[in-house]
Amino acid sequence: MKDIRQITVTVNDQVRDLVVETRRTLADMLRHDLGYTGTHLGCEHGVCGACTVLLDGLPVRSCLIFGVQADGRTVATVEGLADGTDPDAQLSDLQRAFSDQHALQCGFCTPGFLMLAEGYLSGGRPADAGEVTEAEIRDVVAANLCRCTGYQGIVEAILATARSRLDPAGRERGDGERGDAGLGGSEQGTGR
Amino acid sequence: MSWVGARVPRTEDARLLRGRGRFADDVTAPGQLWARVVRSPVAHGRLRSVDAAAAARSPGVTAVLTAACLPAGLAIPVRLALQGIDLSSYLQPVLAAGVVRYVGEPVAVVVADDPYAAEDGAELVDVDIDELPATLDAKLASAADAPRLFAAGNVAADFTLGYGDTDAAFAAAAHVSEIEIQIGRHTGVPLEPRALLAVPRWAGGGPDRDGGLDIYGMTKVPVFNRDVLARMLAVPAGRIRAHAVDAGGGFGVRGEFYPEDFLIPWLAVTLRRPVKWAEDRAEHLVAVNHSRQQSLTLAAAFEADGRILALRADVLHDNGAYCRTHGITVPELTVAMLPGPYRVPAYAGRIRVVLTNKTPCGTYRAPGRFEGTTAREQLLDVAADQLGIDRVELRMRNLLRSSELPHRRALSTLGTDVVLDAGDYQGLLATAMAEADRLGLASQARLPPGPDRSRGVGVAMFLEKSGLGPQETADIELDETGAIRVLAGGTSLGQGIQTVLAQIAAEALRARVTQVASEILEAAEDDLVLDHGTVSVRGDPESRITFGAAAAAASPPGLRARGRFDVSHMTYPYGAHVAVVEVDHGTGQVRVLRYLVAYEVGRAVNPALVEDQLRGGVAQGIGGALLEELRYDEAGQPQATTFIEYRMPTAVEVPPVDVLVCEQAPAPGNPLGVRGAGEGGISAAGAAVACAVRDALGLAGGVGALPLTPARVRGLAESATGSSPANRAGSQVRPASYEESR
Numbered sequence: 054m055k056d057i058r059q060i061t062v063t064v065n066d067q068v069r070d071l072v073v074e075t076r077r078t079l080a081d082m083l084r085h086d087l088g089y090t091g092t093h094l095g096c097e098h099g100v101c102g103a104c105t106v107l108l109d110g111l112p113v114r115s116c117l118i119f120g121v122q123a124d125g126r127t128v129a130t131v132e133g134l135a136d137g138t139d140p141d142a143q144l145s146d147l148q149r150a151f152s153d154q155h156a157l158q159c160g161f162c163t164p165g166f167l168m169l170a171e172g173y174l175s176g177g178r179p180a181d182a183g184e185v186t187e188a189e190i191r192d193v194v195a196a197n198l199c200r201c202t203g204y205q206g207i208v209e210a211i212l213a214t215a216r217s218r219l220d221p222a223g224r225e226r227g228d229g230e231r232g233d234a235g236l237g238g239s240e241q242g243t244g245r
Numbered sequence: 246m247s248w249v250g251a252r253v254p255r256t257e258d259a260r261l262l263r264g265r266g267r268f269a270d271d272v273t274a275p276g277q278l279w280a281r282v283v284r285s286p287v288a289h290g291r292l293r294s295v296d297a298a299a300a301a302r303s304p305g306v307t308a309v310l311t312a313a314c315l316p317a318g319l320a321i322p323v324r325l326a327l328q329g330i331d332l333s334s335y336l337q338p339v340l341a342a343g344v345v346r347y348v349g350e351p352v353a354v355v356v357a358d359d360p361y362a363a364e365d366g367a368e369l370v371d372v373d374i375d376e377l378p379a380t381l382d383a384k385l386a387s388a389a390d391a392p393r394l395f396a397a398g399n400v401a402a403d404f405t406l407g408y409g410d411t412d413a414a415f416a417a418a419a420h421v422s423e424i425e426i427q428i429g430r431h432t433g434v435p436l437e438p439r440a441l442l443a444v445p446r447w448a449g450g451g452p453d454r455d456g457g458l459d460i461y462g463m464t465k466v467p468v469f470n471r472d473v474l475a476r477m478l479a480v481p482a483g484r485i486r487a488h489a490v491d492a493g494g495g496f497g498v499r500g501e502f503y504p505e506d507f508l509i510p511w512l513a514v515t516l517r518r519p520v521k522w523a524e525d526r527a528e529h530l531v532a533v534n535h536s537r538q539q540s541l542t543l544a545a546a547f548e549a550d551g552r553i554l555a556l557r558a559d560v561l562h563d564n565g566a567y568c569r570t571h572g573i574t575v576p577e578l579t580v581a582m583l584p585g586p587y588r589v590p591a592y593a594g595r596i597r598v599v600l601t602n603k604t605p606c607g608t609y610r611a612p613g614r615f616e617g618t619t620a621r622e623q624l625l626d627v628a629a630d631q632l633g634i635d636r637v638e639l640r641m642r643n644l645l646r647s648s649e650l651p652h653r654r655a656l657s658t659l660g661t662d663v664v665l666d667a668g669d670y671q672g673l674l675a676t677a678m679a680e681a682d683r684l685g686l687a688s689q690a691r692l693p694p695g696p697d698r699s700r701g702v703g704v705a706m707f708l709e710k711s712g713l714g715p716q717e718t719a720d721i722e723l724d725e726t727g728a729i730r731v732l733a734g735g736t737s738l739g740q741g742i743q744t745v746l747a748q749i750a751a752e753a754l755r756a757r758v759t760q761v762a763s764e765i766l767e768a769a770e771d772d773l774v775l776d777h778g779t780v781s782v783r784g785d786p787e788s789r790i791t792f793g794a795a796a797a798a799a800s801p802p803g804l805r806a807r808g809r810f811d812v813s814h815m816t817y818p819y820g821a822h823v824a825v826v827e828v829d830h831g832t833g834q835v836r837v838l839r840y841l842v843a844y845e846v847g848r849a850v851n852p853a854l855v856e857d858q859l860r861g862g863v864a865q866g867i868g869g870a871l872l873e874e875l876r877y878d879e880a881g882q883p884q885a886t887t888f889i890e891y892r893m894p895t896a897v898e899v900p901p902v903d904v905l906v907c908e909q910a911p912a913p914g915n916p917l918g919v920r921g922a923g924e925g926g927i928s929a930a931g932a933a934v935a936c937a938v939r940d941a942l943g944l945a946g947g948v949g950a951l952p953l954t955p956a957r958v959r960g961l962a963e964s965a966t967g968s969s970p971a972n973r974a975g976s977q978v979r980p981a982s983y984e985e986s987r
Contacts, residue, residue: 055304076361090271091264093493095436096526100888103436131264144262152258155857159739160261161268161437161493194896198888200436200494201739202857203864204896 060124064089065133073120079113080104082120083130091131091164095198102197105165105172106130112172112196131164134171146217147171150210158201165197170211174218185215248751249917252853255744257737266491269440269462274519277442278307280509281363282522283353283370284531285345288379288602288881289394292345295353296371303369305362308516311353312342315511319477321502323572324469327660328404330573334397335600337567339504339511345374346394346566347604348883349531351504356512356520379881383540383563383599394566394600401564402573402598406580408655409591411546414555418546422628424947428616428931430538430563431873431952433609433865434893437493439533440523441505443513457484458510464492464736465500473502474510485510495738496865497608498534501570505532527886534571534607535875538563539579541620551634553643555591558583558620562598565605573598574659575606578613578710581658585621586670586708586819587643592656602881610865611924614709615931622705622932623947626939636936637678640706644670659713665817668845668910674706677821677843680905686839690825697831700838701941703824705932711921712816712914716809721750723804727778727793729754740923741854748850749917758792765790765798816912818920820844822863822933828941830962833955835871835938837898843905847912847920855922856904862926864899869927870934872898874952902926 056075061068064087073082080097083089083106095103097116104115107129135142147170150156157163173193190212194204260266283295297309320336341352353370357363380386386399393399415421441462457480463470467487475482492499505522513520524532540561546554562576573596580594609615629639645652647669654663681687681704690702719733731750735742755775762780763770772783781789796804825839842859849855872892876884885891904926911918935948938958942965950957 074361081360084271085273089264090268091266093268093437094270094523095438095493096888098526098887098889101436101526131262135263142263144259148262151262152254155255155853157258157261158741158857158861159436159492159494160257160266161435161491161739163261164264167262191896196895198436198893198895200434200496200865200893201861203860203862203899203902205860205899205901206857208896 058121058124060121062123063127065130075119075121077120078116079106079118079120079123079128080115083115083128089130089132093161093164095162100198101162101165102169103162103165105168105197107168107172110172111176112169129168131167134167147174147210147214150214154206154210154213156202156206156210162197162199166194166199166207169193169197170214173211174215178219185212185219187212190215248748249850250848251748251851253744253748253851255741255854256747257741257743261491268437268491268493269442270521270523272442272461272490273521274442274444277519277521278356278358278516279360279363280512280520280522281355281357281360281367282351282505282508282528283355283367283372284528285341285348285350285352285372285374287345287374287376288348290345290374290376292341292343292352293373293375296373297353299371300355300366300369303362303366305357305359306355306366307358308356309353309366309370310512312338312340315339319507321504321507321569322473323568324466324502324570325572325574325659327573327577330402330404332401332568332572334395335401335568337504337569337605339507347602348881349528349604350566351508354508354512356516360523379602381601381603381877381879381881383561383601386601387561387597387599394602399600400597401568401600402576402596405593405595406656407593409555411555411557411591411593414591415544415546415557418554419549420547420628420632421544422547422624422631423542423544424620424624424627425540425542425949426620426623426947427540427950428537428619429869429873429950429952430535430603430875431609431869432534432536432875433494433496433498434891435494435496435499438524438526438529439499439503439505440521441509442519442521443510444519445513445517457486458514460485460487460510461490463487463500463506464490464738465495467736468734470500470502470506474507477507478511478514489736492736492738496610497536497612499738500736501534501607503532526888530875530886530891531604531883534569535565535604536575536606536609536612537616537869538606539576539616541616543620543624545624545628547628547632551629551632551639551642553587553589556584556589558594560594560596562596563601563603563606564598565601565603567600567605569605569607571607575608575612577658579617581656581663582614582708582710583617583621584654585618586645586706588645588649603877604875604883610862611709611928614707614924614928615866615869618705618707618929619931619935619951622929623935623939626936627947630945637674637704640674641671644674644706646671659815661713661814664814665708666913668817668819670706670819672909673819673843673845673907674821676905676907677823677841680843681823681841684839684841684903686823686825686841689839694827698827698829699941700825700827701937701939703826703933703936703938703940705822705929705936707820707822707929707932709818709820709921709924709928710815711818711924712812712912714810714812716811718807718809720805720807721754723792723796725793725797725802727791727796729792740858741851745850745854758795761795762790765795810915812914814914816847816914816920818845818847818925820925820929822929824933824937826934826937826941828938828958828962833957833959833962835934835953835958837867837900837934840900840902841905842902842926843907844925845907845910845920846922846925847910848908848918849906849922850917850919852906855906858922859904859906859926860902862924863902863930864894866927866930867899867934868894869952870931871952871954874954
């Protein structure tokens with residue numbers, strides 16, 4: 054006998070009512086019941102972070118949360134990042150930075166990194182935290198696993214977005230669109 | 246502007262960034278069932294019975310199937326048969342019958358209307374096994390009196406590749422150096438686990454004229470896999486349609502034909518329902534091909550001036566419990582590629598392929614080269630120190646000169662003669678050393694390390710191989726809307742093939758479209774301007790035609806062409822890695838501080854994507870060198886079944902990687918002059934890191950084993966005596982006397 058509940062959850066600003074088995078993970082509920090297949094499952098034990106979504110604005114591993122725990126709460130997935138849901142909607146600054154900096158190859162871990170970064174960028178970093186550093190971004194990025202890129206593009210993309218969004222001086226200088234060329238240790242060597 | 250060679254942004258990005266990729270588990274079919282594989286919990290035993298009764302009664306379960314339900318005698322065939330060796334005694338059955346030989350071997354499959362119900366059912370399948378002693382050590386397993394895993398014995402292959410009189414060369418040598426090194430068991434581990442959806446196309450309860458099977462999730466070699474599946478299902482290959490999907494990384498392991506690649510389609514055909522299977526990570530780590538595990542003993546005979554006279558290798562390859570699709574590919578490549586880019590007048594490489602009670606092995610990115618390069622480059626550093634010759638200089642003296650290419654080695658691999666095609670190995674190494682100097686890698690290594698730490702530099706040279714199709718067919722279509730479609734058998738594994746094929750097609754089409762438009766517009770080709778699907782005459786904007794109009798003018802509408810490329814020899818890219826590490830003698834932790842790859846790619850269709858490949862490869866190589874290991878306990882229980890135990894590098898373990906993509910030596914064997922780009926980042930990463938750790942610790946011999954875990958490094962640090970870190974660190978990196986060596 055399945056233990057089921059009726060819940061209401063707001064996903065990417067849309068209110069969804071559904072009936073879900075209590076043991077069903079938030080990831081499976083999003084993917085298979087609601088059709089948000091952009092949320093990916095890489096390990097199902099909370100390490101790789103491919104399934105990261107924002108629950109009430111904070112990054113969570115949706116493989117470690119039950120769907121019923123999202124009852125009455127808001128969930129943000131990768132599908133909601135672009136400005137609008139139609140296929141041609143403008144990509145967000147973070148998404149564009151990922152493409153510019155070659156922060157993805159196979160794209161499987163990408164939604165998790167995007168939501169992790171979005172949570173970090175919009176998660177109330179203290180105003181007195183000082184200038185965003187590469188080390189700080191590397192620490193954030195180390196929460197998730199990527200097997201393709203070696204992380205350099207991911208770090209550069211999030212750093213660029215962080216500088217333009219969080220650092221007023223950087224925004225005024227207008228240097229937030231591209232990663233700091235000094236990151237790779239050499240402008241010529243990194244080649245982009 | 247030329248399309249080939251341009252840093253074109255990836256066409257894959259927009260959909261992947263929006264969460265609109267289509268990976269196999271994202272595809273669903275109406276009425277689909279979910280499969281869950283029941284796997285052996287023990288490493289070795291006699292399978293007495295599989296009781297499915299309780300599972301069959303479990304809510305939501307549709308069917309439980311065991312080996313008895315399958316057609317008899319099914320086994321996963323070898324895709325690459327090499328050196329005339331018959332492996333038919335060692336093939337893996339689809340489901341175990343009689344004997345289980347590794348933890349994770351499929352013994353039954355449960356099908357249910359929901360994945361949770363399928364998992365519940367799988368837990369209720371009662372597998373009764375009489376345990377037998379597990380054989381886990383390849384050396385012990387290769388002994389004549391070892392317990393037999395197979396009636397045919399535990400050594401599936403034992404052969405030697407080589408040429409020349411090595412015995413005479415070793416007898417006459419001024420100096421002989423020898424090392425032993427073990428490469429740890431690790432593998433590709435793409436972020437997306439395997440998944441398959443098989444959808445039978447039936448109308449009205451029986452196969453109609455259009456009946457057949459749709460498969461989502463086949464990749465890498467879909468044409469081969471489709472043909473294997475057709476043979477095993479006894480249906481015409483044309484009835485099976487493999488649909489291209491996004492794949493979350495391949496790295497050699499994804500896209501091979503595994504037991505599940507028969508099981509899931511067979512269930513769909515048998516049950517006449519769509520069946521989906523999505524493995525979890527714990528399954529993946531015991532079920533997908535493992536790789537790398539080898540013990541190598543390597544000896545080189547030298548003249549007093551450091552010139553190599555001969556090389557001898559003895560490689561023990563732990564292949565796990567069965568020979569799967571790759572057969573002996575990995576060990577064959579290990580010994581065939583071991584001489585690398587060097588002048589080796591005499592060579593003998595012996596390989597023994599040994600079966601043990603562990604997950605079967607196959608290829609992982611740079612198969613055989615990661616292992617062989619690690620061993621050879623360690624040996625060269627040990628020999629250089631013994632001979633009192635600078636480590637880079639020793640390599641310079643022994644690298645084949647460009648005037649010596651093409652160079653034919655009297656051995657074969659992958660069924661082809663080894664002919665090193667073209668290039669300038671010494672020039673590449675000199676370029677790499679100059680770049681390392683310019684980037685300050687040596688000076689970074691000389692910076693004072695923290696207390697109880699030392700720094701070291703490792704330089705490794707490598708030879709890669711690629712480009713053995715052996716054939717490919719591509720179609721191109723221009724339709725009346727002006728859209729161009731390219732159809733090819735190569736599949737997307739995340740490398741950006743969609744972008745690169747579009748670049749190549751655009752380049753080729755420009756010439757062809759200009760030619761056609763020149764006839765229609767009655768204008769000289771030089772006067773034509775191509776822009777966004779329109780051809781116009783310079784200075785006469787009214788005189789123009791769209792691609793679509795040109796296609797519509799054709800009868801029937803649309804223009805299409807098919808091309809086929811056949812190739813009989815590989816191309817051999819090459820490069821050098823330089824790593825700077827810091828070793829903590831107290832904890833044994835190794836940090837990679839800086840990394841440089843210089844790589845000759847022949848011609849880069851998209852240099853940005855080549856750099857991506859190199860950087861990603863380095864990260865994986867650092868994983869294999871320092872972190873990743875698929876360990877077993879003494880009973881054969883796998884010890885790495887989660888990402889807690891299987892330690893892949895994160896952003897804090899992978900340093901910024903500098904890459905230098907060289908296009909000095911176009912490959913002579915293909916029209917674009919391209920060489921492979923996928924493996925140059927990993928091929929020498931084990932070698933460079935191992936050489937750097939050896940340098941940092943001031944070891945007289947080699948490092949002995951990879952991965953260099955903290956425990957192993959502490960052991961090495963304790964064994965190293967008699968030299969202070971300050972004297973050793975960074976001493977070996979300086980621009981080599983390249984001109985002298987020429």
